[in-house]
Amino acid sequence: MAASVSEKPNFEPYEHPSGGWGSIKAVATILRRERIPIQGAKALARQNKHGGFACVSCAWAKPAKPRAAEFCENGAKATAWELTAKRMPPGFFAEHTLSSLETWSDHALEEGGRLTAPLRWDEASDRYVEVSWDEAFAGIGAELRALRAHDPKSVVFYASGRASLETSYMYQLLARLYGNNNLPDSSNMCHESTSVALPQTIGVPVGTVTLDDFEHTDAIFFFGQNVGVNSPRMLHQLQEARERGVPIVTFNPLRERGLVSFANPQSPIEMLTPAQTAISTQYLQVKVGGDIAAITGMCKALVAGDDAAVRDGTQRVLDADFIATHTHGFEAFADFVRATDWNDIERESGLSRGELTEAAVVFARAKAVIGVYGMGLTQHRKGVQNVQMLSNLLLLGGHIGRRGAGICPVRGHSNVQGQRTVGISEKPELVPLDKLAAQYGFEPPREKGLNTVETCAGVLDGSVRAFIGLGGNFLRAVPDTARVEKAWRTLRLTVQVATKLNRSHLVHGEVAYLLPCLGRIEIDRQASGEQTVSVEDSTGFMHASDGVAEPAESTLRSEPAIVAGIAKATLDANPRVPWDDWVGDYGQVRDAIEATWPEIFNDFNGRFRQPGGFPKPIAARQREWKTPNGKANFIVPDALVSDPDTPDGGPDVLRLTTVRSDDQFNTTVYSLDDRFRGIYGTRSVLLLNRHDIQRLGFAEGDVVTATTAVDDGVLRRVPGLRVTPYDIPPGCAAGYFPECNPLVPLAHHAEGSHVPASKSIPIRLSLDAKAATQNLDPSPLP
Incomplete structure (x- = not known):
């Protein structure tokens, strides 16, 4: 047996929805590759079902009444990986x-x-x-x-x-x-940032949402969670919500297929026709590290609207009764958002006032809002405050302890x-x-x-x-x-x-x-x-x-x-x-x-x-606040940017966020392909905005070395990365986890939770003259 050798990488834009025939083909391929076409298919029929086994990859909820196929593409890959005949x-x-x-x-x-x-x-x-x-x-x-x-x-x-x-x-x-x-x-x-943040705000270290809430929600807001790769079974709940007309607003730096559209592999209509479900009704490509600023902008618009309603004697925008009865710290938080300048919000978030106001209008109209998030919020220096800002947003509308509403951190491991x-x-x-x-x-x-x-x-x-x-x-x-x-x-x-x-x-x-x-x-x-x-x-x-x-x-x-x-x-x-x-x-x-x-x-x-299992008692679901003061707490952030100590090294410093591929679960890499991003045969890539590629003097296909822009006496670098254009905000970059982990300083972690701040790493790029695109190492080691 020999080590994997890469073929010449291939880059082809993927314009299809997540799910659909692409997922069916991917499942069939891995079952054949692991030499278990029959055994694997039999196992998949019992995955996430009563009397069967809980998926060994993601921890998304298991329904009491499962679908015929209660597994996703990545869950099937995890099963095949474990049951392999090799x-x-x-x-x-x-x-x-x-x-x-x-x-x-x-x-x-x-x-x-x-x-x-x-x-x-x-x-x-x-x-x-x-x-x-x-x-x-x-x-x-x-x-x-x-x-x-x-x-x-x-x-x-x-x-x-x-x-x-x-x-x-x-x-x-x-x-x-x-x-x-x-x-x-x-x-x-x-998710340690979650475990630190939520006890301070709502008195529990975990989320409050159940599967039933997705059936009764009026709006869903996504932050830093690529559902198509990390928890694809959730796409069923999102599709059903969209079919009811529920708006889904997404905040994510990269434009990801799973958050754009979905074709249900279990739907004959969607498999036999071009039909697909548009997932996000508004897609806001927030700048890496700009989530606090983005949520502040939404909160500013909501508080301004509520102030106007109080002044004019019209219907309140915020849930004033909930805030008065159940919360503490509202006035300090409201003063913070009132005083924050829109120019600062737009600069740090990378989003316009109009975009954030439009998202706030959707939020204000909904009677039950679910806030979903992943490591795009937690893996920052201010990751704890990122989570608390989302909690602040939901508390403004009374969306904790209400049917169809709540905060929903999506865990990874099962x-x-x-x-x-x-x-x-x-x-x-x-x-x-x-x-x-x-x-x-x-x-x-x-x-x-x-x-x-x-x-x-x-x-x-x-x-x-x-x-x-x-x-x-x-x-x-x-x-x-x-x-x-x-x-x-x-x-x-x-x-x-x-x-x-x-x-x-x-x-x-x-x-x-x-x-x-x-x-x-x-x-x-x-x-x-x-x-x-x-x-x-x-x-x-x-x-x-x-x-x-x-x-x-x-x-x-x-x-x-x-x-x-x-x-x-x-x-x-x-x-x-x-x-x-x-x-x-x-x-x-x-x-x-x-x-x-x-x-x-x-x-x-x-x-x-x-x-369907039995629930752990979660007090916040009943609006019981296990906090020291017995209230749900608004917490004022101390900065607008999620990584304030990242040095401003000039225009050549980019904010790198690490990502997973379509063919990956955590550190397990099923293949060198990333179908949804159109990358095949390599993981040695760096995704950049086209204008940044030109501005920095590179061309598509150039091979570069990424070096951490932190002056602490340690040289951190990852060579052999192919410059690849992608739909990502200017000044930002994306590379694969775990290949880019050598760039993360140990001290670059979330305050209060010590979660590595892998979603915002300051880097500089230099041309790697020794590398050639046709010889890219499929998985560079430090």
Whole structure:
């Protein structure tokens, strides 16, 4: 097997809607490519359905009454990726050193197929060699015990977001029994800004919208969420809303196909005719980092209209009764928007007063508004304030705790919200430590643990000595990739639990283990029979998930079994922690979860199988505000631009935002194509406004090096990027995640949440004379 080699890249504008025949062809292609046309099709028929499995990619809600095909194109790709017939047995590693594999692209590594046996890195040969499960657990346990004796806080327990509620509960208990709260997860890299912002404004760390609300809304506002790539199943709710005449207003720097139009693959009319649904009724291409200014403009128009109504004695524009009864801080916020100059708003947002006023009129006419957002809001220096500005906007109209209305953060990983619910958090105040202490007879650590950015800093300064990774591709997902990778090799221990090979498994510590696990789609047989796991979706509903396919290999262990194996080899025996019983029957883990969080998981085993799941109590849905003052709070931002400390280095500095492709889920790259953006055969591209290309002295097809425009003594650069024109505001650029992560300084993170500010990176470009467009590396490494 050889590393992926790129053909000559191809660039063809894609003028079709999202969905449609393009999606059907893409699904059929990946099922054939992964050699599972029949098995894959059978699995897809049970995806996101009662008695089937919850999708392993996005966390969008699962309806009680599913469609015939309750999966999207990307969900189908994730299923095919996991059920692939391809394998990476120990013999593969006998043929390849880890150093040689480091030259492979992300796509090529995972394309090799499923891992089949536990592996340990052998320093003499620079290869992974097979070990037994007992040997792996014994070796890991010995290393962790030695580190614990020196400093238990030197070990990090990372979770990627795909692990079930049962596994996550066991994992957080392992970390706390070990002696720390070092439980960073993928939420630290994306929606931690939500978890910090919303408790201050509406008293809950999650959204308030349910699927039912989409059936009763009057208007939907999108901010920084590319639904066509990141959560395509939501397009069904958007299509149905548009068919009822509901306006959808979109704020997004790039013009994305999924937010423009959609052809439903399950609609005979739309598949057999040119029919398609226009998704956005107004598409506002806000400048990268300009969301606070844009929302301020809408709020300014609304407050001005309400002031005029009060003066003239006409019907109010704002929900004055809601504001008076339920909120605090309105007058300070209203004074802020009144005092903000329209010239400043237009300059920072890149939008005109007329455009923002038109959006405000749509908002004012609606009785029930849903505000949807993604990482386009959260991954900025002022990401927390971005989210709070959207909350401010919705509070003006009383659109929290009303049917058909609310705030809707769209999560990425399929259970990233759920694992936080059951204790995967570095913040001890968010976890019922006293309850855990009583249940399991130990004193939990009370000191704050490390988040993702702090983990990277600890690797750089040497205070972190070991990393246990429950899934994910941590090293490719984090900022400052080159610096972190270099320091990563000095760790004493790295342990990775995974289904497929990725770069985080190749860059390793002095002692390294790679442990292959069952995927969620596979049947998990334990002592009490076939097991069911559970997950929480983006709307706060808990669902059962049953495996439907035979395991890739009989040698694989389930994630709960691996967590228990590490725990038993590392910790002193505790009769109150029945690791073996939990592995034998996951229902006992759910009983333990219920005992820790009875208000959330009451009758967990009895309820989690109900179609559509059961909801987590979210007080703001009932207009109960769990804030210190008992009110929903307006919060005044301290700047109009989302990244105020980004230096103004002159006209040659661009604001880079990272994006995902159509053939990608987080760090998993299914192919080198991005159909919706018309890019085929490469990910080494930089999307620029045509006027910027000309202004900066480049031409389409030039190959450039992007360098971070931050003067902190560190050179950060990504070479070999093809200059490609795209519909993006002037002064802005877009490049792929994770390839552009080396450009993000570790200190460039959201205030208050530490989310890497990957949606606004200051860069300069220089012509790369050594590169040629026909030889572009498909996935440049730092």
